[in-house]
Amino acid sequence: MNVTSAIDNELDEPRFNHCTATRNACKLCTPLGACLVFRGIEGTIPFLHGSQGCSTYIRRYLISHFREPIDIAASNFSEESAVFGGASNFKAGVSNVIRQYQPKMVAVATTCLSETIGEDMDRIFHDYLKESWHEGHPHLIKVSTPSYSGTHIDGFHAAVRAAVAALALPGDRTRRVNLFPGMVSAADLRHLKEIADDFGLPYTLLPDYSESMDGETWSEYEKLQSGGTPIEAIHAAGCAQCSLEFGRTLADFPSAGRFLEERFNIPNRRLGLPIGLRETDALFEALEAASGLPTPAKYNKERGRLVDALIDGHKYVFEKRAIVYGEEDLVTGLAAFLAETGILPVLCASGGKSGRLERNLREVLPMLDERTRIHDGIDFAQIAELAESLKPDFIIGNSKGYALARKLGVPLIRVGFPIHDRIGGQRILHLGYRGAQALYDTIVNALLDVKQTSSPIGYSYL
Numbered sequence: 001m002n003v004t005s006a007i008d009n010e011l012d013e014p015r016f017n018h019c020t021a022t023r024n025a026c027k028l029c030t031p032l033g034a035c036l037v038f039r040g041i042e043g044t045i046p047f048l049h050g051s052q053g054c055s056t057y058i059r060r061y062l063i064s065h066f067r068e069p070i071d072i073a074a075s076n077f078s079e080e081s082a083v084f085g086g087a088s089n090f091k092a093g094v095s096n097v098i099r100q101y102q103p104k105m106v107a108v109a110t111t112c113l114s115e116t117i118g119e120d121m122d123r124i125f126h127d128y129l130k131e132s133w134h135e136g137h138p139h140l141i142k143v144s145t146p147s148y149s150g151t152h153i154d155g156f157h158a159a160v161r162a163a164v165a166a167l168a169l170p171g172d173r174t175r176r177v178n179l180f181p182g183m184v185s186a187a188d189l190r191h192l193k194e195i196a197d198d199f200g201l202p203y204t205l206l207p208d209y210s211e212s213m214d215g216e217t218w219s220e221y222e223k224l225q226s227g228g229t230p231i232e233a234i235h236a237a238g239c240a241q242c243s244l245e246f247g248r249t250l251a252d253f254p255s256a257g258r259f260l261e262e263r264f265n266i267p268n269r270r271l272g273l274p275i276g277l278r279e280t281d282a283l284f285e286a287l288e289a290a291s292g293l294p295t296p297a298k299y300n301k302e303r304g305r306l307v308d309a310l311i312d313g314h315k316y317v318f319e320k321r322a323i324v325y326g327e328e329d330l331v332t333g334l335a336a337f338l339a340e341t342g343i344l345p346v347l348c349a350s351g352g353k354s355g356r357l358e359r360n361l362r363e364v365l366p367m368l369d370e371r372t373r374i375h376d377g378i379d380f381a382q383i384a385e386l387a388e389s390l391k392p393d394f395i396i397g398n399s400k401g402y403a404l405a406r407k408l409g410v411p412l413i414r415v416g417f418p419i420h421d422r423i424g425g426q427r428i429l430h431l432g433y434r435g436a437q438a439l440y441d442t443i444v445n446a447l448l449d450v451k452q453t454s455s456p457i458g459y460s461y462l
Helices: 030-039 052-066 079-084 086-099 112-116 121-132 152-167 186-198 231-239 250-251 256-264 276-291 299-315 326-340 357-364 382-389 399-408 432-454
Strands: 044-049 106-108 139-143 177-180 203-205 242-246 267-269 321-325 344-349 371-373 394-397 412-414
Touching: 030 044, 030 052, 030 399, 044 052, 044 086, 044 250, 086 106, 086 121, 106 152, 106 399, 112 152, 121 139, 121 152, 152 231, 177 186, 177 256, 186 203, 186 276, 186 299, 186 432, 203 432, 231 371, 242 256, 242 276, 250 267, 250 326, 250 357, 256 267, 267 276, 276 299, 276 326, 276 432, 299 326, 299 432, 321 326, 321 382, 326 344, 326 357, 326 432, 344 382, 371 382, 371 412, 382 399, 394 432, 399 412, 412 432
Parallel strands: 044 106, 106 139, 177 203, 177 242, 242 267, 321 344, 321 394, 344 371, 394 412
Antiparallel strands: none
C-alpha cells in the first residue's frame, strides 16, 4: 500500500501498516464507475445486481457532481436474496425496467453483496434470456464490479471493456478511430469530439456522457436522458483503424483497447491523460498519424498561448509545493503538468492499487527525486499525516480534500471527481492545451490571492 520514491529510514515520515483500517478513502466504489460508463451509452439504463442502498449511494454521488438526475435500477436484495440468491429479483427487475423505460440496453453491474454470495451471472443471464428474449429485446450486458477488489476507476474501465466485448463487430477496416478517454469531465469529452472533428476523423468515443450527464434544460421530463455513444458506433469499433486509450495504469489491465487488439487485430496506442504540453503533444502526434493530416492551426495557437502563459506566470509558481491526489492517471497527468510549470509535487497520492503509480510518474517525470513522496492505496487520514511536514502551498484534487486544505490554510484547486461543494465540476476542462491553460490560470490566481489577502498592504499589482 505504501510506495515511496525515497528511502524510508532517511525520511521522518509515517509508515502505513497494511492492516490499518481505511479512514476517509481516497477512492469510490467500483460499480459507481460502471454506472457512469453505462449512462454514457445511448438509451442505456444501469442496473445493479444487489441492494437498493448501492444504487442510492451512487446516484447521490453522481447527481451531486453532475447536477443532473440519473436513474439506476437495482434488483433490490432482501435478507432472503442474500441467503438463497437474487436470480428471481434479477429477472423481475430487468423485466420491470424494460417495461417502464423501453431502453436500448440494460447494463448490469454486480455489487459486493451479489459477488460475496457467489452469484452465477452467466447462468442467470442464460436463464433470463431463454425465458424472456424476443425480437426487439434490448441488448443486455454485464460486468463484474465488487468494490472490495477495486476502485471506481477499475469499474469504469471494466465497463468500457464489457460494452466493447459484447457489442463490437468485425468488418472491413475504416478510417474510424476508437477513443477511450477514461473517467474525464463532460467538458473534456466535448473537447475531444471537437478535436477529432477538426482532424476529419470518424470516431467511436466510449463512453460519452457529455450530453446525457451535462445536457440542456428539458421542456418535458426524460426518463433516459438523450445523448451517449450510439450502440451502432460501438458495433463499428471492431472495424477501426486504431484505438487511442488514455491511461498509463491500463498497461496491466484487460482494457477495451487490448480486447480489440487481441480479438480484431486493431492496433492499440496507450497514452497518458493529455494534460499539459508533453502529454497533449503525444495525443496530437497520434491523431496526425491516424488522419495523415497536420494538427489544425488553432491548436498550434492554443499551444503557443499556453507556452506564453507559462512564461508570464513563472515567477509566481516556481518552486511552489503541491500535494496531488486522486485517480492514479489523473495524478500522473497533473504531476507532469505541474513539473512543466516549475511547481514541485511534494506528494502524489492515490487510493488506487494498480502498483504502477511510481512507475508511471517516473515515465513522465524523468527528474523525479527524493523531494517527491509517492503513495498508492492511501486514504485521506494518511495524506493528512504526511501533509503538515511537507508544507504545501496548495493541494489539487477533488472536493474530498477540502477539510485538509482548510486545516492547512492553503488553497484547494478542484479537479477530477467528485466535486460536491462547487457548481460546474462536470464542466472543468482538464485535457488539451486549452484545459492546461485554464488549470494554470486557476493555480496562479489562487496563489496570487493568498499573497494578496495575507499582505498587510494588499497590493493592487502583483
